[in-house]
Amino acid sequence: MRWFQDLMNTVFPDTCLACHAELMQGEAALCTSCRFALPLTNHHKDEENEFWKKFSATLPLKYALAYLKFQKRGVSQKIVHALKYYDNQEIGRMAGKWHGSVLYDTGYRFDLLLPVPLHASRLATRGYNQSDCIAEGLAAALQTDWSSTLLKRNKATQTQTRKARSERWANVAHIFEVTNPAEIKGKNIAIVDDVVTTGSTIDTCLRAVLAYEPLSVSLLALAVAGEL
Ligand SMILES: [Zn+2]
Structure with a gap:
């Protein structure tokens, strides 16, 4: 019946997203005890984190900072599911703000945040890009700009299996397109993603931005799966 509880939370958002306790005044989305139980990565404390x-083994990445460890059946999964599957865009903005505040207070600064775009078909189905919500919250806390249009995702049109390796990489690289390269040049850019798993998509996205001479490129994720 978890789907039902999740649904109830969407309909009656005044209960804690994770434990369903009634929220007290001043609490939003999560109750205080669940908020303190968040599986934080604390990446912000170590610039050379895992x-x-x-x-950075293969890319000149300035920072890679995830806020939460993605844990199945844990609070972090509930946040991600509410954001991705239950139209709870507010939790994305809120988690973005929580992460952004920590980063801002530690001294991290960026010029422009770029959420990883969705395929147009996926965007049409969901109605919003969950990474936009996170970027909006991050940008507010970090007092910086974000854009949902500067990075564009193209559909991979050809099958890639029969191509030579070099051609295959080229094809993958064109999945992401920068619509106005002048907006990238000389800036400290941060790519914003929801959950980073294998990292192959984000790797491609980072490469697309690195091609246009930014001053630096970083990665900000809501959560990271696995051992990272
Ligand atoms: Zn709770």
Whole structure:
């Protein structure tokens, strides 16, 4: 019956998203005890954290900072599911703000946040891009700009299996397109994603931005799955 509880939370959002306790005044989305139980990565305390190491081995990434550890059946999964499958865009903005506040207070600064775009067909089905919600919250707390139009996702049109390796990479690279390269050049860019799992999609996205001479590129994720 978890789907039912999740549904009830969407209809009656005055209960805690994770434990369904009634929220007290001043609490939003999560009750205080669940808020304190969030599985934080604390990546912001270590610029050379494991998440960063994973990407910086092959890419010149300035920072890689995820807010939560994605844990099945845990609070982090409930947040992600509410955001992705139950139209709870507010929880995305809120979690973005929580992460952004921590980063801002630690001294992290960015010029422009770019959420990883969805395929147009997926966007049409869901009605919104969950990474836009996170970026909006992050941008508010970090006092910076974000854009949902500068990065565009194209449909991969050809099958990739029969191509030579180099051609295959080229095809993958064109999945993401920068609509106005002048907006990238010389800026400290941060790509915003919801949950980073294998990292292959985000890797492609980072490469698309790195091609246009930003001052730096970083990765901000709501959650990271696995051991990172
Ligand atoms: Zn709770």
